[in-house]
Amino acid sequence: MAERDPGGDTRPAADVAIAELYAAHWTGLVRLAWLLLRDDLAAEEVVQDAFIAVHRRWDSLRSHESAAAYLRRTVVNGARSGLRHRGVEERYLSREQGEPGGPARRTEASAESHALESEATSSMIEALGRLPQRQREVLTMRYYLDLSEAEIADALGISAGTVTAHAHRGLAALRDRMEVAR
Amino acid sequence: MSDRTEFLHPDFEPGEFDRVERQLRQSLVQEARKVSPGDRLDAILHEAHEAGPVTATGGPRRWLAPVAAAALVAAIAGGAWWATQDSGGTPSPPAGSPSASPTVPSPTGPPTSAPSTAQTSPTQSSTTGGGATVQAALPAYFVGPVGDAKPTYKLFRQFVRTSLPADATAVDRVVKAVGLAMDAQPYSNTAGYLQPWSGTTVSTATVTSDTIDVELSGPGAEGFTPEVQRLAVQSLVWTAQAAVGRGALPVQFHIAGGATELFGTISTAQSFTRPPADESWRDLAPIWVTAPTTDQVFAASSPVTVKGEATVFEATLQWELDRGTTKVKAGTAMATVPLLILFVLSGRQLVTGIMQGALKG
Numbered sequence: 001m002a003e004r005d006p007g008g009d010t011r012p013a014a015d016v017a018i019a020e021l022y023a024a025h026w027t028g029l030v031r032l033a034w035l036l037l038r039d040d041l042a043a044e045e046v047v048q049d050a051f052i053a054v055h056r057r058w059d060s061l062r063s064h065e066s067a068a069a070y071l072r073r074t075v076v077n078g079a080r081s082g083l084r085h086r087g088v089e090e091r092y093l094s095r096e097q098g099e100p101g102g103p104a105r106r107t108e109a110s111a112e113s114h115a116l117e118s119e120a121t122s123s124m125i126e127a128l129g130r131l132p133q134r135q136r137e138v139l140t141m142r143y144y145l146d147l148s149e150a151e152i153a154d155a156l157g158i159s160a161g162t163v164t165a166h167a168h169r170g171l172a173a174l175r176d177r178m179e180v181a182r
Numbered sequence: 183m184s185d186r187t188e189f190l191h192p193d194f195e196p197g198e199f200d201r202v203e204r205q206l207r208q209s210l211v212q213e214a215r216k217v218s219p220g221d222r223l224d225a226i227l228h229e230a231h232e233a234g235p236v237t238a239t240g241g242p243r244r245w246l247a248p249v250a251a252a253a254l255v256a257a258i259a260g261g262a263w264w265a266t267q268d269s270g271g272t273p274s275p276p277a278g279s280p281s282a283s284p285t286v287p288s289p290t291g292p293p294t295s296a297p298s299t300a301q302t303s304p305t306q307s308s309t310t311g312g313g314a315t316v317q318a319a320l321p322a323y324f325v326g327p328v329g330d331a332k333p334t335y336k337l338f339r340q341f342v343r344t345s346l347p348a349d350a351t352a353v354d355r356v357v358k359a360v361g362l363a364m365d366a367q368p369y370s371n372t373a374g375y376l377q378p379w380s381g382t383t384v385s386t387a388t389v390t391s392d393t394i395d396v397e398l399s400g401p402g403a404e405g406f407t408p409e410v411q412r413l414a415v416q417s418l419v420w421t422a423q424a425a426v427g428r429g430a431l432p433v434q435f436h437i438a439g440g441a442t443e444l445f446g447t448i449s450t451a452q453s454f455t456r457p458p459a460d461e462s463w464r465d466l467a468p469i470w471v472t473a474p475t476t477d478q479v480f481a482a483s484s485p486v487t488v489k490g491e492a493t494v495f496e497a498t499l500q501w502e503l504d505r506g507t508t509k510v511k512a513g514t515a516m517a518t519v520p521l522l523i524l525f526v527l528s529g530r531q532l533v534t535g536i537m538q539g540a541l542k543g
Contacts, residue, residue: 012316012348012349014235016316016348018223019223022226026219026222027219030219031217031219032214044222047219048222048225051222051226051230052226052233053236056230056233057236120209121208121209121212125209139206143206144207144210144211144214171199171203171206172199175199175201
């Protein structure tokens with residue numbers, strides 16, 4: 001791996017690292033962002049920005065572990081501010097268009113894929129979507145990306161104990177909903 | 183991975199959540215499969231190089247990109263098209279906001295990989311020693327037609343996939359990128375790019391702190407108008423400057439064999455550079471469609487978002503979707519980033535972007 005060329009205009013070490021991180025984490029992180037944001041384009045943008053940020057900070061990150069942690073933090077934060085921004089945008093657009101549903105910009109699953117999707121999945125995903133943001137983030141990172149409590153705590157900037165508490169409340173709420181649904 | 187019991191609180195029985203955990207895990211996996219992320223590695227690397235390493239004052243420069251970004255947002259599902267205006271007219275994003283706004287397209291779109299549609303994951307050479315190469319996509323600029331009634335030509339950027347040594351220097355990148363920019367043949371049928379450098383290659387290049395020197399094997403092909411000749415030279419200038427990534431470093435050309443005029447008319451005694459940001463329209467096409475890329479195929483049920491960059495009057499552009507020669511849908515879209523003042527000042531007229539899409543499903 002080329003470590004020479006310090007401060008030069010080509011940054012092969014960062015390029016190689018990013019390519020490796022990309023291979024390992026791109027799809028998973030875009031899907032994580034999508035699960036949180038429900039917008040394909042925004043999900044890719046958020047994760048792309050996270051990778052760019054890592055590349056630009058590679059000299060200080062220098063290890064895949066710290067880069068992966070940085071990526072997670074950036075993606076979760078990006079998804080969160082994406083949601084905030086979208087609130088503003090949707091209010092604007094639905095006012096503009098005079099229709100309550102807002103734009104058809106987010107992913108709209110086709111009738112076909114709705115039919116294929118199992119009911120259990122859609123009611124679970126819907127229930128997850130109704131949880132408070134923190135609980136949703138904790139559960140999605142835990143059960144989609146299989147992250148540890150410590151990794152989730154780091155990504156969200158909260159304590160491990162708080163992660164546990166959110167996980168519990170979230171799971172309990174989901175269980176109650178699933179039981180009602182049955 | 184940690185075991186799941188770490189989430190158990192003393193108040194809860196072990197196993198109490200087993201069922202809901204299992205369901206949630208399955209549901210998330212199933213749900214996430216709905217999304218197949220596009221390949222953005224090239225765009226990431228390109229933008230990271232453009233922005234450079236973070237310094238004390240470094241924030242993302244995407245808001246300040248000289249070429250204004252506009253999104254053409256169209257969604258296709260089951261053959262039915264609808265378009266939504268993007269958030270034109272909304273307040274500008276917070277200045278210096280470091281986080282990505284989901285509605286603002288990146289000035290650097292997803293990569294355009296050359297004819298192959300394979301979504302290759304990065305092929306990483308082993309680190310066992312010499313001769314290692316990495317796959318990269320270098321931005322190359324080509325002279326192509328703008329879809330106006332009267333034919334005009336401007337520059338279009340393509341990300342061209344190529345392999346570079348893992349420890350590529352700026353010189354390696356310049357030689358490779360300029361060589362790619364001179365080979366418009368792969369695009370001439372589909373994109374209509376001209377081939378003013380047909381038969382010409384890069385002999386050598388030198389990069390110093392204040393100049394890029396490029397030696398060409400010949401002066402260029404014949405039969406082009408002075409404006410196309412100028413743009414052909416500029417295409418190499420933009421490409422070389424992008425390859426080096428240090429801004430508008432002057433470019434000096436030499437011609438092997440001692441000729442001193444490119445195309446027999448443009449003197450190599452001068453150095454060349456790209457125009458200042460507020461005049462980039464002199465060289466660049468008003469609209470680049472950066473996604474989807476050529477030959478990209480979509481699942482019948484998945485919406486398609488068309489993204490691009492545009493420098494247009496009052497941030498508005500018209501678009502058309504054609505199937506063959508039939509107009510399928512048309513409309514207008516607004517740029518999402520208020521970077522278009524420069525073009526309002528320059529008084530450019532509304533431009534029509536024509537997108538040709540093969541509708542699947």
